[in-house]
Amino acid sequence: xxxxxxxxxxxxxxxxxxxxxxxxxxxxxxxxxxxxxxxxxxxxxxxxxxxxxxxxxxxxxxxxxxxxxxxxxxxxxxxxxxxxxxxxxxxxxxxxxxxxxxxxxxxxxxxxxxxxxxxxxxxxxxxxxxxxxxxxxxxxxxxxx
Numbered sequence: 707x708x709x710x711x712x713x714x715x716x717x718x719x720x721x722x723x724x725x726x727x728x729x730x731x732x733x734x735x736x737x738x739x740x741x742x743x744x745x746x747x748x749x750x751x752x753x754x755x756x757x758x759x760x761x762x763x764x765x766x767x768x769x770x771x772x773x774x775x776x777x778x779x780x781x782x783x784x785x786x787x788x789x790x791x792x793x794x795x796x797x798x799x800x801x802x803x804x805x806x807x808x809x810x811x812x813x814x815x816x817x818x819x820x821x822x823x824x825x826x827x828x829x830x831x832x833x834x835x836x837x838x839x840x841x842x843x844x845x846x847x848x849x850x851x
Contacts, residue, residue: 762815764812823847
């Protein structure tokens with residue numbers, strides 16, 4: 707009996723010590739909300755990003771293209787709900803060009819991890835002509851097959 711108990715306890719300890727599996731997320735980057743005066747500055751731009759949550763760190767990589775002006779930066783942001791704009795929670799890097807790569811890692815709080823899983827986190831890329839957002843997209847969990 708103690709042999710079986712010992713094996714069960716060892717298996718439980720191994721399961722608890724094993725790192726959590728990484729979680730995958732993705733987002734299509736679409737033109738940010740615009741007005742009649744800013745429409746020409748954002749329309750037609752596009753991109754995509756992938757995110758990998760490993761522990762409490764989210765690593766984002768992706769690309770953007772067809773922007774009317776060079777990117778000036780990118781950020782990870784949190785909204786109250788999916789589709790609701792919100793505050794920056796981390797800086798990302800975007801190549802300073804009308805097309806290029808976006809990347810970076812952000813350490814998340816437990817509340818931000820919950821928000822990520824609830825599709826409340828999004829990536830925003832800013833540009834010279836659209837400094838308050840040229841592209842944005844909400845990160846969605848990706849199912850593994």
